[in-house]
Each structure stands twice: as C-alpha cells, then as structure tokens.
Amino acid sequence: MADQDVPTPEQIRAAAADHPNLRARDLADKIGISEAQLVAARIGQGVSRIAAHPDVLMPAAERLGEVMALTRVDACVHEKVGRYSNYHPGPHAAMVLTEEIDLRIFPSHWVHAYAVETHGEQGARRSLQVFDAAGDAVHKIHLREASDHDAWHVVLADLRSEDQTEGQQVAPRKPVETAKSVPEKAEILRREWARLTDTHQFLRLCSKLKMNRLGAYRIAGAPFVRHLDPGAVNAMLEAVQAAGIEVMVFVGNRGCIQIHNGPIHTLRPMGPWQNVMDPGFNLHLRLDKVAEVWAVEKPTQRGPAVSVEAFDADGGLIFQAFGVGKEGRDSRPAWGRIVEGLPAAEEVAA
Template sequence: MTTPTPVSAEQIRAERADHAQLRDRDFADKFNITEAQLVAAFSGAGVTRIEANPDVVFPRLEELGEVMALTRNDSCVIEKVGRYSHYQGGVHASLVLTEEIDLRLFPRHFVTAFAVEREGKNGTTRSLQFFDAAGDAVHKIHLREASDLAAWDRIVADLALPEQSDTLEVAPRTPPEGAKSDPDKVEVLRAEWAKMTDTHQFLRLCSKLKMNRLGAYRIAGEPLARKLPTDTVTPMLEAVREQEIEVMIFVGNRGCIEIHGGPVRNLREMGPWQNILDPGFDLHLRLDHVAEVWAVNKPTKRGDAVSYEAFDANGTILFQVFGRRTDDNDSRPAWDAIVAALPSLQAETPAEPETA
C-alpha cells in the first residue's frame, strides 16, 4: 500500500460529508489516508484524543458495563459483547480475561487513541478507538444500550490529552513478512517441535531458528503440519456447528488478538464473506482472501493441541481455531476428529530457504 497522502483536516471533513455511506476503513483506503487520520480530522467535533496506553485505559473500562469489543485484520473481523475486567498489564504483552471478552494486547502498538461520538440514523454512537503508529486500528470498543454513559463521560474527561490537533502524522506501514524458513534446519525444527510442552514455546522455537510460523509449517511435514485446501473453511465451521462442540477462535493484528471461546451456531455466507452471527459473538471472514490453510499439531504436557490456521497471499495469519481446552486438557477429541477428516493438499517443500 502506498504511503498515506498528506491531506488537510478540512479536505477530509469535506470529502467525508460527500461519502457518508462509506465505512471509515473503506473511506480511508479510497482517499489514501489512514483510518486514524480520518478520525483525527474530527477532533473537537465529536472526537477527543485520549491516552492510548493500555495500562492507563483498560483498568477503567469495567466502569462502562456491557460493551462490544472489536478486533480485525484486513480479512477477518471478530466482535464480542461483554464486560472488560481482570486486566493484567505487562511491558510486552497484556491481557483482558473474562468469560466473554478475552484479549491479548501488545502495548507498543497502542500509539494513538480517540473517544468518538457520532450522530446517526439510530441515535448517538460512542466508541473508544486505538491505532498503531501507521494509523491502522488495533482495537475498538463500542458502547451499547446498556452501557453506563456517566462512566463514559468520566473516562473521556479523565483521559483526554492536552493536545487535540485535527491532523495526525503516521509512520509507513510495516510490510508483511511472508513465509520465512530454512530447510537446512528442518531436522532441528522437527525434533524441538516434538519435545514442546506448551503451545507458547512454538514461536520462541521459530525465532531461535530464524523462521516464522508459516515458514515452519511449510517444511515441517506431517504429523506436525498438514496443508489443507482453502475451501475447507466452511466445512470445518459447519462440522463445529453440527457437532455442537466448543472451540477457540483467534483473530488479531500486530497490536491485539481477540478470542472467542464457545460454540458456533449461526453461519451465513454472503458474497465473499462467511459470517458467524451468534448472540454476543459475530465473525466476518473474507473467504476469497484465504490463500493457504494448515492443520497443525503442537504437543503439550496436557495433550496435543490441534489447530486450523488460515493465511492470506502475503503470508499473514487471518485466524486460528483450536478445540476449546479445559483446565487440565489441551486435547479435544471431537475437534481433533473434525480436523483429521479434512482432505490434505500436497505441500510443496521449498528447494531453498525463503526470506521475507
């Protein structure tokens, strides 16, 4: 994507009035600006710049009561209704962990934030929106009818920044890394992978071997990683629905990963989108963006953790699905059987190391 074009706030507001039907993200793409620059252009007109540090903001969110948490990447959106609580901060990673809202936050990507109030045909909408250095959204929180508006007013007043400029400088976007592997280290990869006792050890192993997730999958081979056809997404979700099993669906970007833990009930395919439309949980996936799919087996001390993982053409992960684990077991036999029944696609082993 090209570098966002410098545009004045006045120009942005004028164009927005002429294209009111477009979603923020689509408008920003159309006019070669970032979503954060679009929101910033309305500072002082329903938009307030606020503190972006999760350690400052997220402990306050419980005051809002019921809200909707939204996280997305270019191809997949997840929305969960619930309450924020049990925030645990950290320098490199933080988390929110409730029955409904389960997040992993990476604070260095929470660079700019806004409180946004807009008048629409259904009344006033309110949201907190967080963006990375490039001006792309990492997480949004939308108030609902049951949310506490007095708490909203307090939070916005307390977190408002002295500087309320309607222009925003952004950094160039970091290009996608793509698959990165080293076939010369495949035996070490397989041996170390087989000895894992926790799923979180996998990315550390990749880093040690100077690979990444997709690169490791491409050379590991079965039974560790099995390539699947891209048209298995809907059959997989249909099987989860029909067997009424609980899964964990991970959707994220560089700054935030949001997780659904529970069943899948209502699937509705519309054009290129596959949608889950359940009470308190929506997911929207561009099926035509799924370019590569893998069934992955990661051993743990509580049993094998089997996942279904989809990537786009740039090698960026779109979503992951696991069987929902319990306190003492990472293995879900019904889920494992669903993945095992999906057809294989012959994976091509790279002849030489791939680089980003």
C-alpha cells in the same frame, strides 16, 4: 504517501461526506490515508484524542459496563460482547481475562487513541478506538444500549489528552513478514517441535531457527502439519456448527489478539464473507482472501494442541482455531475428528 500528498483534515472530512455509506477502513483506503488519520480529521467535531496506553484505557473501559470489543485484520473481524475486567498489565504483554472478553495486548503498538461520538436516528454511537504507529486499527470498544452511558462523559474527561489539534501524523506501515524458512534446519525444527510442552514455546523455537510461523509450517511435514485446501476454512466452520462443540477462535494484529471461547451457532454467508452471527460473538471472514490453510499439531503437557490456521496471500495470519480443552468442557476429541476430515490442498508440482 509523502507528507505533501496527505489531504488536509478539511479535505478528508469532505471526502467522508461524499461517501457516507463506506465503512471507515474502506473509506481510508479509498482516500489513501490510514484509518487513524480519517478519525483524527474530526477532532473537535465529535472526536477527542485520548490516552492510548492500555494501563490507562483498560481500567477506564471497565467503567463502561457491557460493551462490544472489536479486533480485526484485513480479512477478518472478531467481535465480542461483555464487560472488561481482570486486567493484567505488563511492559511487553498484557491481558484482559474474562469469560466473554479475552485479550492479549502488546502495549508498544497502542500509539494513537480517540474517543468517537456520532449522533443519528438511533441516538448516540460512542466508541474508544486505538491505532498503531502507522494509523492501523489495533482495538476498538463500542458502547451498546446496555452500556453505562453516564460513565462515558467521566471516562472521556479522565482520558482526554491536552493536545486536541485536528489531524494525525503516522509512521510508514511495516509490510507483513512473508514466510521465512530455513530448509537445512528442517530436521532440527522437527526434533525440537516434538519436544514442545506448551504452544507458547513454538514461536520462540521459530525465532531461534531464524524462521517464522508460516515458514516453519511449509517445511515441517507430517505428523506436525497438513496442508489444507482453502475451502477447508468454511468446511471447518460448518462442521463445528453442526457438531455443536466449543472452539477457541483467535484473531490478532500486531497490537492485540482477541479470543472467542465457545460454540458457533449461526452462520450467514454473504458474498465473499462468511459470518458468525451469535449473541455475544460475531465473526466476519473474507473467504476469498484465504490463500493458505494448515492443520497443525503441537505437543503440550495436556496432550496435543490441534489447530486450523489460515493465512492471506501476503503470508499474514488471518485466524487460528483450536478445540476447547477445559475440564468438563473437552471438545478436543470431536475437534480432532473434524480437523482430520478437512480436505487437503492439491499437490502442486515443484
């Protein structure tokens, strides 16, 4: 959208008033703006611009007590309840490592941030919301009834930026990278894949061969990958629930990856959404946006890491699921049996 076509903060607030029941992301799409621009239109009216860098935000979040951490992509929302602590800073990658809230953070994408407060029949609703340069949501921290609401005002004062002008300029959104394969390097890919000792080495291998994750999956073949039917995603969730095993579920955007580590107890389908609705963990997944699914096996020093990975029609990664392999909590054998039983994709003629 050209700058002259961007609605004014007043126009954005009027559009929000006309659609009070639309979620923020859906309303922003309807207006044709980013979610950060939607939020920033209310600066001075329950919204404050705050410091965005995780080195500042994460220690502040620790003071809020029990909160809900939210990270999302277009087709999937990942929500965890817990306390922020054990923050590990880093110039390129940082981490929050607790039993409940487990994050991988990429600080260069933490560009805009706001403290948001609304009041209604249920009382005050407060959150810290972080966005990337294009104004897309990176990570959100929502206070709950059990949060330290007295600390909110102190945290807000500490984080508040000098610039409190309404509105927000954003950069053009970068498109999702489509699958990149180099078929003539398929044999090198398979040979180097077999030598992996850690899952984190895989993306470095892809980069070295001028491919990306999805592109590599499309040419690797057995025994490294198996192309699954899109319906395998729901079948996997139902099988994990029925088996009572623990899994790791990763959902991430350019700026943050959020991880659930534990069981899945309650599934509640609603229209195109499949929803995990457990105490401390909610997942909202648009099954109709799952276009491509792969079962993937990578060798590690602790044995093979088996995952189920779902992608949207643009090639964007929606989520990854792994079996939990912690000592005393090893769900990997049962997880492997579940993955082996998932339906394969129908072979399509070239």
